[in-house]
Amino acid sequence: MNPEPTPAGQPDVLVVGGGIGGLSTAYALSRQGLRVRVLEQAPEYGEVGAGLQIAPNCTRILADYGLLDEAKSLGVVPANMVMRDAVDSEVLTRLDLRDLERRYGFPYMVIHRSDLHGIFLRACERAGVELLNDQVVVGYENTEGGARVLLKDGRTETAPLVVAADGLHSVARQQLIGDDVVSSSYVAYRAAVPIEEVKDNGIAEHDVTVYVGPHRHFVQYALRGGEMFNQVAVFESPKALAGEADWGTPDELDAAFEGSCETVGVGIPLMWRDRWWRMFDRDPIETWVHGRIALLGDAAHPPLQYMAQGAIMAIEDGWVLAQHYARLVEATPAGTEPDWDGALAAYEAVRVEHCRRVQTTARAWGELWHLDGEARLRRNAILRARDTHDYAFTDWVYGPTALTPDEEPAMFTPIPLSSAAVEQPAA
Numbered sequence: 486m487n488p489e490p491t492p493a494g495q496p497d498v499l500v501v502g503g504g505i506g507g508l509s510t511a512y513a514l515s516r517q518g519l520r521v522r523v524l525e526q527a528p529e530y531g532e533v534g535a536g537l538q539i540a541p542n543c544t545r546i547l548a549d550y551g552l553l554d555e556a557k558s559l560g561v562v563p564a565n566m567v568m569r570d571a572v573d574s575e576v577l578t579r580l581d582l583r584d585l586e587r588r589y590g591f592p593y594m595v596i597h598r599s600d601l602h603g604i605f606l607r608a609c610e611r612a613g614v615e616l617l618n619d620q621v622v623v624g625y626e627n628t629e630g631g632a633r634v635l636l637k638d639g640r641t642e643t644a645p646l647v648v649a650a651d652g653l654h655s656v657a658r659q660q661l662i663g664d665d666v667v668s669s670s671y672v673a674y675r676a677a678v679p680i681e682e683v684k685d686n687g688i689a690e691h692d693v694t695v696y697v698g699p700h701r702h703f704v705q706y707a708l709r710g711g712e713m714f715n716q717v718a719v720f721e722s723p724k725a726l727a728g729e730a731d732w733g734t735p736d737e738l739d740a741a742f743e744g745s746c747e748t749v750g751v752g753i754p755l756m757w758r759d760r761w762w763r764m765f766d767r768d769p770i771e772t773w774v775h776g777r778i779a780l781l782g783d784a785a786h787p788p789l790q791y792m793a794q795g796a797i798m799a800i801e802d803g804w805v806l807a808q809h810y811a812r813l814v815e816a817t818p819a820g821t822e823p824d825w826d827g828a829l830a831a832y833e834a835v836r837v838e839h840c841r842r843v844q845t846t847a848r849a850w851g852e853l854w855h856l857d858g859e860a861r862l863r864r865n866a867i868l869r870a871r872d873t874h875d876y877a878f879t880d881w882v883y884g885p886t887a888l889t890p891d892e893e894p895a896m897f898t899p900i901p902l903s904s905a906a907v908e909q910p911a912a
């Protein structure tokens with residue numbers, strides 16, 4: 486695919502960061518025949534955390550990569566997503582995930598974070614991606630016809646394209662944009678336990694259940710073929726609001742969930758207490774590409790997690806970038822090196838607005854979930870009135886539109902996904 490090989494030892498693309506965004510992008514680009522090197526700061530490739538929800542806008546890409554069956558064998562395809570009130574446990578609204586699958590052509594799944602990461606890691610290994618560890622990148626600069634990264638040990642690496650997939654606290658973002666992360670004052674606790682431990686807790690084994698309550702919410706679903714049960718407890722930290730440095734501690738967790746319904750109440754003691762995740766995002770930005778340095782995943786658009794789209798957006802980014810590179814190669818006369826600039830322009834044109842919308846909607850969603858008092862009751866009334874088969878709020882996220890721009894110049898015409906059937910819901 487690359488008609489003019491880069492000098493020996495130099496890859497076609499350097500990807501900084503071996504998280505889900507970096508690995509999925511490395512895999513997508515390697516499928517286009519590119520030689521990809523991943524620079525990961527950690528001594529080993531891996532993921533910390535518990536479950537991830539992956540919606541049809543992700544599973545359609547896994548299907549395109551030939552990885553969906555592996556994901557299904559490791560994850561769970563739940564029956565429903567049910568939203569309940571965290572105080573009185575009343576059902577507020579529901580998505581029928583089997584009907585949703587019919588509508589979007591691909592399943593809504595849940596999977597252990599390390600399993601999804603492992604799928605991409607193995608795919609990269611099979612594809613010959615060079616996976617390096619202990620590579621701490623501390624600086625970036627554009628060069629003639631490419632870009633260079635500076636490593637902590639003083640070495641440099643150069644390639645025609647550098648993709649910075651280095652996460653929420655991205656060094657590249659700091660250097661190129663210089664903005665700060667935004668604290669939500671909310672913190673997440675996680676737990677994944679053997680399902681036997683929770684069978685008598687009033688859980689719905691076959692559903693994703695989200696309990697929304699005043700200044701807190703609680704998520705439950707089964708993982709690993711139903712053998713494990715994942716729980717996420719999220720709450721607003723009074724200490725964070727008071728400006729204290731030591732916020733989100735386990736005493737705050739217990740206090741935040743007092744007065745919750747029984748199922749939530751019995752779930753809280755199971756949460757891991759040695760680690761918690763303070764919730765940050767960033768304000769959306771419009772420029773992700775600086776010369777031959779491209780921000781991707783959380784480095785470009787870290788959301789609050791309320792739409793469960795952060796990892797998915799990172800996977801979409803890599804897919805879109807690779808597709809536009811492929812188009813560029815097709816349009817490039819034989820014997821000429823494809824010019825990355827066109828593919829990078831298309832990448833930005835396709836992705837920026839969609840990811841901005843996810844980031845801002847996730848913030849609004851969080852506010853809606855965490856309402857208190859009269860506003861909570863009004864929200865509940867509106868959610869109860871929603872038709873189960875009303876997809877007005879999911880079409881723009883779960884449909885294939887995130888992969889194509891709203892208004893497209895000729896070079897950005899939509900790329901058809903092999904079997905993306907968008908059907909009307911069953912009667």
Ligand SMILES: Cc1cc2nc3c(=O)[nH]c(=O)nc-3n(C[C@H](O)[C@H](O)[C@H](O)COP(=O)(O)OP(=O)(O)OC[C@H]3O[C@@H](n4cnc5c(N)ncnc54)[C@H](O)[C@@H]3O)c2cc1C
Pocket residue numbers: 501502503504505506507524525526527536537538539620621622623650651652653654655656673717762781782783784788790793794795796797798799
């Ligand atoms: C509680 C919670 C629940 C979530 N649930 C979901 C969900 O259900 N669905 C979903 O899609 N998303 C979810 N997300 C969001 C998702 O986890 C992130 O958006 C996603 O992991 C981002 O992937 P990434 O590869 O861009 O960044 P990261 O996962 O942060 O990976 C960045 C990688 O870069 C490496 N790195 C960083 N700096 C350097 C450096 N200087 N040099 C070299 N390497 C570096 C890091 O070690 C890491 O491996 C959730 C997030 C949270 C907090």
